[in-house]
Amino acid sequence: MELDEFKAAVDVWLDAQAEELACTFEGIGTLDQQMAQLRKVMQLTYDAGFMRMGWPERVGGLGGSNLLRAYLGEVLTARDLVEPGFYSMPEVLAPTMIDYAPDALAAEMVPRLLRGEEIWCQGFSEPGTGSNLASLSCRATRDGDAWRLNGQKVWTSLAQYAQRCVLLARTGTTESAHKGITALFIDMDSAGITVRPIETMNGAQEFSEVFFDDVVVPLDRVLGEVNHGWSIAMDLLPHERSTALWHRAAYLQRRLEQLVATAPAGSLDPVAVGEATELLWSLRARSRATQRRLAAGETLGAETSIDKVLVATAEQAIFDLVADGLGTDVVLGDDPVSQRWRAEFLYSRAATIYGGSAEIQRNIIARRLLDLGADR
Amino acid sequence: MEATERALFEGGVRRATEATDAGALDSALDDIGWRDALAADRPTAVSVLFESQGAMTTTSAALDWLLASALVGASDASAGGTSGGGAVVLPPLRRCDAPGRLDGDWCVVEGLGTAALDRCDTALVAAQTPDGAVTFAVELGLLTRRPVLGIDPALGLFEVMGEFETGWAAQPKSADWPAAAALGQLALSHELVGAGRTMLELARTHALERMQFGRSIGSFQAVRHRLAESLIALEAAAALLDAAWEDPSPRSAAMAKAFAGRSARTVARHSQQVLAGIGFTTEHPLHRSVRRALVLDQLLGAGTVLTRTLGADVLSSGTLPAAFPL
Numbered sequence: 001m002e003l004d005e006f007k008a009a010v011d012v013w014l015d016a017q018a019e020e021l022a023c024t025f026e027g028i029g030t031l032d033q034q035m036a037q038l039r040k041v042m043q044l045t046y047d048a049g050f051m052r053m054g055w056p057e058r059v060g061g062l063g064g065s066n067l068l069r070a071y072l073g074e075v076l077t078a079r080d081l082v083e084p085g086f087y088s089m090p091e092v093l094a095p096t097m098i099d100y101a102p103d104a105l106a107a108e109m110v111p112r113l114l115r116g117e118e119i120w121c122q123g124f125s126e127p128g129t130g131s132n133l134a135s136l137s138c139r140a141t142r143d144g145d146a147w148r149l150n151g152q153k154v155w156t157s158l159a160q161y162a163q164r165c166v167l168l169a170r171t172g173t174t175e176s177a178h179k180g181i182t183a184l185f186i187d188m189d190s191a192g193i194t195v196r197p198i199e200t201m202n203g204a205q206e207f208s209e210v211f212f213d214d215v216v217v218p219l220d221r222v223l224g225e226v227n228h229g230w231s232i233a234m235d236l237l238p239h240e241r242s243t244a245l246w247h248r249a250a251y252l253q254r255r256l257e258q259l260v261a262t263a264p265a266g267s268l269d270p271v272a273v274g275e276a277t278e279l280l281w282s283l284r285a286r287s288r289a290t291q292r293r294l295a296a297g298e299t300l301g302a303e304t305s306i307d308k309v310l311v312a313t314a315e316q317a318i319f320d321l322v323a324d325g326l327g328t329d330v331v332l333g334d335d336p337v338s339q340r341w342r343a344e345f346l347y348s349r350a351a352t353i354y355g356g357s358a359e360i361q362r363n364i365i366a367r368r369l370l371d372l373g374a375d376r
Numbered sequence: 377m378e379a380t381e382r383a384l385f386e387g388g389v390r391r392a393t394e395a396t397d398a399g400a401l402d403s404a405l406d407d408i409g410w411r412d413a414l415a416a417d418r419p420t421a422v423s424v425l426f427e428s429q430g431a432m433t434t435t436s437a438a439l440d441w442l443l444a445s446a447l448v449g450a451s452d453a454s455a456g457g458t459s460g461g462g463a464v465v466l467p468p469l470r471r472c473d474a475p476g477r478l479d480g481d482w483c484v485v486e487g488l489g490t491a492a493l494d495r496c497d498t499a500l501v502a503a504q505t506p507d508g509a510v511t512f513a514v515e516l517g518l519l520t521r522r523p524v525l526g527i528d529p530a531l532g533l534f535e536v537m538g539e540f541e542t543g544w545a546a547q548p549k550s551a552d553w554p555a556a557a558a559l560g561q562l563a564l565s566h567e568l569v570g571a572g573r574t575m576l577e578l579a580r581t582h583a584l585e586r587m588q589f590g591r592s593i594g595s596f597q598a599v600r601h602r603l604a605e606s607l608i609a610l611e612a613a614a615a616l617l618d619a620a621w622e623d624p625s626p627r628s629a630a631m632a633k634a635f636a637g638r639s640a641r642t643v644a645r646h647s648q649q650v651l652a653g654i655g656f657t658t659e660h661p662l663h664r665s666v667r668r669a670l671v672l673d674q675l676l677g678a679g680t681v682l683t684r685t686l687g688a689d690v691l692s693s694g695t696l697p698a699a700f701p702l
Binding site: 067272277279283306365366370 | 583600604613631635684685
């Protein structure tokens with residue numbers, strides 16, 4: 001199906017199903033409400049066939065270009081039907097499964113993710129492993145016909161809701177750095193897993209600590225090859241900086257639109273509004289070009305760090321404007337609309353921290369795109 | 377243009393822009409058929425030439441030609457002048473409205489001219505009327521021109537003033553000044569990106585070669601992040617510019633121009649700091665690009681003015697400009 005045809009079909013369907021798809025809560029809602037909404041929207045769009053477009057047939061998809069996925073997420077976000085960060089998780093995790101999981105496992109699991117039947121999480125960061133991902137120490141040891149996993153992950157989004165986890169574990173020596181890492185696909189209901197949600201300053205428990213105490217992982221749950229997990233992570237991260245960012249740009253556009261439509265007269269500086277608009281439009285232009293490169297079959301790499309810096313910069317610029325234009329609502333408002341502005345303003349402070357900090361993105365750009373050599 | 381043709385064209389343009397004299401560049405552009413390329417594939421012809429021109433800190437009559445052919449069509453534009461085509465009077469610095477104003481039978485002109493003005497007998501003057509813009513072909517003898525040195529003497533700008541009886545000018549033609557100015561803004565945006573790429577490359581080379589504390593300064597994160605910031609600014613500007621070509625409306629061109637100007641100034645600031653002492657001298661080429669970027673940012677609408685206008689429009693209408701679709 002061509003993009004234009006897809007757009008028209010999706011738009012007609014969304015209009016017709018508007019009532020059924022609509023959010024049932026006011027404002028930002030609780031995390032439970034957000035997850036229920038996400039599952040509902042994903043299941044309905046999956047059953048209608050739209051969620052399957054742009055994914056390969058061998059994992060339950062209907063084929064077609066990644067642009068179809070980009071549009072679906074954009075329009076669901078623009079209509080405020082899903083939270084883009086949660087909605088976009090399959091954009092990060094499904095390609096990893098498609099490229100690296102054993103065929104049968106990918107065919108069995110990916111459809112559950114796409115139809116909202118399951119939530120998956122991503123176990124990368126650890127207490128001692130933030131920016132320096134290759135130093136991770138959560139260890140998997142071979143024990144007969146299984147792996148035994150011991151250690152801890154942190155900042156694991158939606159771990160308390162997740163049925164599965166794509167996790168990086170140390171399988172080589174501690175000194176092996178990026179050469180001794182293996183990617184595993186874990187069932188979150190395995191014995192020995194403890195999830196402890198962390199409350200963040202925006203008032204949600206999106207992130208968790210996850211503890212692994214002698215968790216048994218079958219051998220066929222290795223993604224790719226043993227000790228080759230680093231290259232899987234390096235392939236996964238550009239996905240985190242492509243289609244997901246196009247969806248996020250749609251969210252930022254909606255919020256900037258709502259801001260300029262509702263901010264009291266005289267509360268916003270026209271230059272700051274102009275700059276934020278230009279920044280957002282440049283993000284959209286850059287991210288669209290990335291989507292088109294992906295559609296043309298190019299492999300994404302370090303250049304997506306530019307997209308990531310742009311989205312974080314635009315998000316903080318826009319929510320700085322929110323704090324100016326809707327300052328009273330953000331600071332004092334206790335109604336659902338104000339609470340949502342406040343929560344999202346606070347969340348925007350993390351835009352330069354999660355998914356590879358602003359500093360790490362600039363390190364990647366300096367090393368890989370400007371060819372400046374090692375930084376020591 | 378398909379890939380091999382484009383590569384040949386880019387090579388030809390790059391060699392042409394290595395000619396530092398504006399007149400020499402114009403004849404070199406004639407030789408490679410740049411104006412034919414413009415007629416056949418405007419986005420490619422404009423982006424390749426102006427980015428290269430910005431990178432080499434050279435100049436040509438191409439901006440005049442681009443505006444002239446948009447205002448009166450290519451055949452009338454070529455009737456107006458010498459090898460580079462007719463000159464076009466630009467608005468005063470910082471502004472992007474038409475440089476002429478009708479006052480009874482007279483047209484009052486206040487604006488700027490490029491170096492092309494020196495090699496032409498007539499210039500096109502666009503004037504805004506309540507019913508749209510008209511364009512006059514005016515004998516240059518009827519106007520006063522004064523060379524402007526300013527911060528970038530190498531650009532060879534003129535200040536153009538005067539008034540003429542509209543009956544003296546060739547028959548006026550109705551013209552779409554905002555559309556022509558939008559094309560000019562896109563061209564200048566490419567020139568700004570080109571100037572930015574040169575500044576970044578000068579700073580990057582210096583960062584790799586300059587040793588302090590026993591290592592290249594490019595190994596220090598504070599330096600690397602300035603260079604990374606510069607590349608981000610340029611790539612974002614280039615992306616916005618590419619998108620603007622799909623819908624070269626006055627709004628999208630103004631956004632691209634403002635963003636490219638701000639990006640080039642960001643790159644100038646970081647490059648200047650990384651190049652430090654040597655970059656502050658006239659013995660190093662950086663200053664040429666810094667000067668050029670400052671002027672280009674203010675030609676055909678200053679970046680800050682365009683951004684403020686955009687923001688004011690967004691606030692008064694309560695809506696954002698049309699977003700380009702996926």
